[in-house]
Amino acid sequence: MKLMENLKVQLEERSYDIIIAAGVLKKVNEVLADFAAARRCLIVTDSNVQPLYESTLKLGLAEIGAETADYVYPAGEEHKTPETVVDICRKGVRSGLDRKSLIVALGGGVCGDMAGFAAAMYMRGIGFIQIPTTLLSMVDSSVGGKTGTDLPEGKNLIGAFWQPQIVVIDPETLKTLPAEEVCCGLAEVVKYGMILDEEFFSLLEKNIDKLKSLDMGFYTKIIRRCCELKAEVVSKDEREGGLRAILNYGHTFGHALELLSNFEVAHGKAVSMGMAIAAELAADTGRISKELAERQNALLKKLDLPVKAPAGFDAEEVYNAMMQDKKTLGKIIRVVLPDAIGKVSIVKGLEKDIVTKAIRKCCE
Ligand SMILES: NC(=O)c1ccc[n+]([C@@H]2O[C@H](COP(=O)([O-])OP(=O)(O)OC[C@H]3O[C@@H](n4cnc5c(N)ncnc54)[C@H](O)[C@@H]3O)[C@@H](O)[C@H]2O)c1
Ligand SMILES: [Zn+2]
Structure with missing residues (x-):
């Protein structure tokens, strides 16, 4: 199989490839031969993904002489807990995983985050492979090496930077993903256009039909571009010293909305509203024109993503929730705002009034 679509994340001795090709899951024996041949692998997956794709993965791994065991957790963010991560490690012990063994994450971000974190800790760190299916x-989550789990006190509070050895992306797996989940993922796709690539943003604008009909060729292309952009950012700033923060565009406001809704508002939708607030704030402070903010919001709306928070959100409360965010360093407000389509800046120290005014405008 010709792997036209692989990409490299450049991180010196931790560099790795991202393979993106429709149907590649059926060829894991080829793409994983250098990594998994004759090794013991613990497949981590959830109760939705397991019946859909695990047998294909197991078959491929068996062909290259890998011995597999699995750990299947009940699907859902509520199972993203330290207990599940410890359970993954315990299953590893019972399955005879040693330092040369691998953990293979087959699933969405919850799966990758926990499997990666388990791999970072198991015997002080073993190899891990990401096979993302959302x-x-x-x-987003399969590239960049952030792994971890939630605590009862908050999301993603413990974790480790642990880069995978390879990321294998089969866009075909999106065909079974609920439409709502695809829609939410598109908020992150739009985000990449806004922060780094106007040409990419225009490509999205011109191909709404392909985005909605899950056109495989088009998805392969856009997933590749997003991974390329994320890989570039991560290569320059592996541990979020500076540049990596631009990936939080829409997220500071989005997290506050998620939190206040008790996570009733899905992440992708919250990010979409967050981007709308950020664009409003950028327009209010004269960084961008109203038309530009509108252009962003028009694309979001065409993709069925919200640009207004549902009724009941209070701007002041959103502001306060934002200040609680672990990423709001030292209580100085720090937001990512657009300067143009494809260009953003990290802006510090904005007045509370101006921020709450923009939030208010984006509440129904
Ligand atoms: N590590 C990072 O850099 C990073 C970045 C962003 C988000 N995250 C984390 O990612 C998580 C969210 O990820 P997610 O949205 O993928 O959640 P998820 O893993 O829970 O998947 C969403 C749902 O889709 C189902 N599913 C997955 N693939 C499927 C498929 N192909 N067909 C049918 N159903 C499928 C899952 O069972 C689940 O019900 C959050 O916990 C977030 O904190 C991490
Ligand atoms: Zn996100």
Whole structure:
């Protein structure tokens, strides 16, 4: 199989490839031969993904002489807990995983985050492979090496930077993903256009039909571009010293909305509203024109993503929730705002009034 679509994440000795090709899951024996041949692998997956794709993966791994065991957790963010991560490690012990063994994440971001974290800790760190199966995990969480789990006190509070050895993306797996999940993933896709690539943003604008009909050729292309953009950012700033923060565009406001809704508002939708607030704020402070903010929002709306928070959100409360965010360093407000389509800046120290005014405008 000709692997036209692989990409490299450049991180010196931790560099790795991202393979993107429709149907590649059926060829894992080829793409994983250099990594998994004759090794013991623990497949981590959830109760939705397991019946859909695990047998294909197992078959491929068996062909290259890998011995497999699996750990299947009940699907859902509520199972993203330290207990599940410890359970993955315990299953590893019972399955005879040693330092040369691998953990293979087959699933969405919840799966990749926990499997990666388990791999980072198991015997002080073993190899791990990402096979993301949601749009969000393909374009975001599987690339960049952030792993971890939630605590009862908050999301993603413990974790490790642990890079995978390879990421294998089969866009075909999106065909079974609920439409809502695809829609949410598209918010992150739009985000990449806004922060780094106007040409990519225009490509999305011109291909709404292909985005909605899950055109495989088009998805392969856009997933590749998103991974390329994320890989570039991560290569320059592996541990979020600076540049990597631009990936939080829409997220500071989005997280606050998620939190206040008790996670009733899905992440992708919250990010979409967050981008709308950020664009409003950028327009209010004269960084961009109203038309430009409108252009962003028009694309979001065409993709069925919200640009207004549902009724009941209070701007002041959103602001306060934002200030609680672990990423709001030292209580100085720090937001990512657009300067143009494809260009953003990290802006510090905005007045509370101006921020709440923009939030208010984006509440129904
Ligand atoms: N590590 C990072 O850099 C990073 C970045 C962004 C988000 N995240 C994390 O990612 C998580 C969200 O990821 P997610 O949205 O992929 O969640 P998820 O893993 O829970 O997947 C969403 C749902 O889709 C189902 N599913 C997955 N693939 C499927 C398929 N192909 N067909 C049918 N159903 C399928 C899952 O069972 C689940 O019900 C959050 O916990 C978030 O914190 C991490
Ligand atoms: Zn996100």
